[in-house]
Amino acid sequence: MTSVVKNQIVGDSTMNQLKQTLLSFNTRAKPVLLPVVGIVIFLFLWTLAASSINTSLGKFPGPSAVVTQMGNLYNEHNTEREKASAFYQRQEERNAKRVAKDPTYVPKTRAYTGKETFLDQIVTSLITVMSGFILAAILAIPLGIAIGLSKNLNTAINPIIQIFKPVSPLAWLPLVTMAVSALYVSDDPFFAKSFVNSLITVTLCCIWPMVINTSVGVASINQDWDNVSKVLRLPKLKHIQKIVLPAAIPSIFTGMRMSLGVAWMVLIAAEMLAQNPGLGKFVWDEFQNGSSESLSRIMTAVIVIGFIGFLLDRAMQKIQYFVSWDKSSAKL
Amino acid sequence: MSTLLNISKIDMVFPTPKGDFTALKNVDLQIKKGEFISLIGHSGCGKSTVLNVVAGLYQATKGGVLLNNKEVTEPGPERAVVFQNHSLLPWLTCYQNVELAVKEVFKNKMSPSEMKDWINHNIQLVHMDHATHKLPDEISGGMKQRIGIARALAMQPEVLLMDEPFGALDALTRAHMQDSLMEIQDELNNTVIMITHDVDEAVLLSDRIVMMTNGPAATVGEILDVNLPRPRDRIALAKDPEYNQLRSSVLEFLYEKQRKVETISTKKTPKTKVTEVA
Numbered sequence: 001m002t003s004v005v006k007n008q009i010v011g012d013s014t015m016n017q018l019k020q021t022l023l024s025f026n027t028r029a030k031p032v033l034l035p036v037v038g039i040v041i042f043l044f045l046w047t048l049a050a051s052s053i054n055t056s057l058g059k060f061p062g063p064s065a066v067v068t069q070m071g072n073l074y075n076e077h078n079t080e081r082e083k084a085s086a087f088y089q090r091q092e093e094r095n096a097k098r099v100a101k102d103p104t105y106v107p108k109t110r111a112y113t114g115k116e117t118f119l120d121q122i123v124t125s126l127i128t129v130m131s132g133f134i135l136a137a138i139l140a141i142p143l144g145i146a147i148g149l150s151k152n153l154n155t156a157i158n159p160i161i162q163i164f165k166p167v168s169p170l171a172w173l174p175l176v177t178m179a180v181s182a183l184y185v186s187d188d189p190f191f192a193k194s195f196v197n198s199l200i201t202v203t204l205c206c207i208w209p210m211v212i213n214t215s216v217g218v219a220s221i222n223q224d225w226d227n228v229s230k231v232l233r234l235p236k237l238k239h240i241q242k243i244v245l246p247a248a249i250p251s252i253f254t255g256m257r258m259s260l261g262v263a264w265m266v267l268i269a270a271e272m273l274a275q276n277p278g279l280g281k282f283v284w285d286e287f288q289n290g291s292s293e294s295l296s297r298i299m300t301a302v303i304v305i306g307f308i309g310f311l312l313d314r315a316m317q318k319i320q321y322f323v324s325w326d327k328s329s330a331k332l
Numbered sequence: 333m334s335t336l337l338n339i340s341k342i343d344m345v346f347p348t349p350k351g352d353f354t355a356l357k358n359v360d361l362q363i364k365k366g367e368f369i370s371l372i373g374h375s376g377c378g379k380s381t382v383l384n385v386v387a388g389l390y391q392a393t394k395g396g397v398l399l400n401n402k403e404v405t406e407p408g409p410e411r412a413v414v415f416q417n418h419s420l421l422p423w424l425t426c427y428q429n430v431e432l433a434v435k436e437v438f439k440n441k442m443s444p445s446e447m448k449d450w451i452n453h454n455i456q457l458v459h460m461d462h463a464t465h466k467l468p469d470e471i472s473g474g475m476k477q478r479i480g481i482a483r484a485l486a487m488q489p490e491v492l493l494m495d496e497p498f499g500a501l502d503a504l505t506r507a508h509m510q511d512s513l514m515e516i517q518d519e520l521n522n523t524v525i526m527i528t529h530d531v532d533e534a535v536l537l538s539d540r541i542v543m544m545t546n547g548p549a550a551t552v553g554e555i556l557d558v559n560l561p562r563p564r565d566r567i568a569l570a571k572d573p574e575y576n577q578l579r580s581s582v583l584e585f586l587y588e589k590q591r592k593v594e595t596i597s598t599k600k601t602p603k604t605k606v607t608e609v610a
């Protein structure tokens with residue numbers, strides 16, 4: 001009988017251990033394992049689908065083709081950089097020689113005019129999207145605060161916002177291009193015209209969600225906080241700085257995150273349409289190129305675009321977490 | 333003592349889509365310096381409206397409020413308000429919440445080090461010095477209300493207005509807060525108007541209890557003088573005949589003279605149905 005009891009105890013403890021391991025599996029391993037399983041299944045299905053699609057440019061690219069292209073694109077970038085530095089070195093040597101011969105000679109330096117690599121295009125797109133986004137924030141947040149604080153201003157401006165908000169910024173693109181080439185006239189422009197075009201397109205698409213979210217956040221500020229400010233007789237500017245702005249930070253960031261996501265999508269499309277430098281141009285150039293490698297290079301770009309979009313959102317979320325008092329609103 | 337605050341025959345009319353709604357009619361009340369006044373009445377009778385008019389957040393339609401013989405036209409720190417749900421700014425620590433008030437009220441009157449001492453003094457007064465640098469979300473409801481009181485006291489108001497300051501707290505915390513408030517009041521002898529629903533709280537804390545009739549067109553129904561000696565002790569008072577006499581007269585006013593008929597009858601209907609089923 002004692003052995004039976006013993007067995008039962010042993011059985012219980014092994015059961016407990018099993019439960020414990022299952023629990024730790026649930027809490028620790030699951031968040032890592034499940035995404036891995038998801039990715040593996042996705043890669044498998046992608047390979048399967050890719051191998052059964054034959055295009056005039058060869059087979060649809062599968063995961064392995066993308067990995068190969070990632071390596072290729074990186075190597076191309078390196079060789080291009082080597083070429084560039086070799087060019088500058090030659091130029092320097094040549095100039096030094098001429099100056100040695102004739103001290104009155106003023107050396108000319110010319111920029112290297114090689115093809116932009118994939119990495120260059122990524123950097124261009126990132127700079128464009130961030131500049132457009134920041135410009136939109138500089139315009140939209142003060143405007144949103146003004147609209148949120150004044151009902152009259154809200155009534156006056158709201159119809160305009162409601163009409164322009166649903167317009168795809170791509171529809172603006174021809175108008176922006178023409179307006180920029182008419183107005184932005186300078187012999188030695190500090191910014192390239194194509195950059196200004198893309199930037200304004202991004203700004204146009206970022207501005208509406210930011211204005212709307214900021215004004216809603218400001219207008220729906222807790223009445224008690226407003227009363228505190230009134231009892232203290234805070235001056236208008238201090239009221240905005242101490243009460244309104246912190247109170248609206250969660251909604252401002254919601255608007256910013258929304259618009260940054262849309263901006264990234266729109267920018268790629270705008271670059272494709274307008275042939276402005278950036279990832280969109282890379283995709284379009286590869287498509288026009290039509291080599292047997294084009295599709296796999298485009299597929300690589302697609303994945304990189306997605307990954308960068310994800311990182312941008314994550315970065316905004318992190319900033320929100322540090323800036324906002326309402327930590328729950330900064331979660332995914 | 334002369335009158336500090338004169339609520340002089342105020343009417344309050346709110347325009348609504350269905351026509352004008354008269355919330356207050358001829359509310360008249362004179363308060364002396366150092367007096368503790370409770371406003372009691374059923375919900376919706378306009379207690380908060382009275383307080384908001386005194387605070388300057390509303391403008392009376394007729395009549396007006398005089399503080400030191402000067403008319404009140406806008407909110408101001410000399411009439412500090414303790415709001416029902418603490419209304420601390422959640423992005424500021426307890427210290428910073430009080431600091432915001434002190435910096436604004438004593439802008440050119442105190443040096444930075446004097447301000448710092450004054451802020452800490454007020455936080456100590458409400459026994460919150462252990463949580464000075466915590467955010468409001470990190471402390472309990474009672475503690476938040478203490479900081480709310482500290483912020484109001486730090487403005488050195490001529491009249492302290494409290495809108496159901498302990499209404500959202502549990503019974504034990506509330507009793508504790510009432511004791512703290514009495515202790516502070518013994519020290520500072522502020523002029524206070526407090527709105528409450530709680531009969532015991534009113535009798536325990538007040539010098540006078542102002543009982544309001546039901547709205548619409550609510551007004552001051554009766555005023556009860558509470559002459560119980562201070563300091564008051566809730567346990568000793570529980571057996572005190574005078575205390576119980578006062579308590580029952582407030583209850584009588586609320587539940588016999590100003591009984592809210594309609595709400596009770598609507599609540600009764602589902603109950604009778606239950607008994608039928610049973």
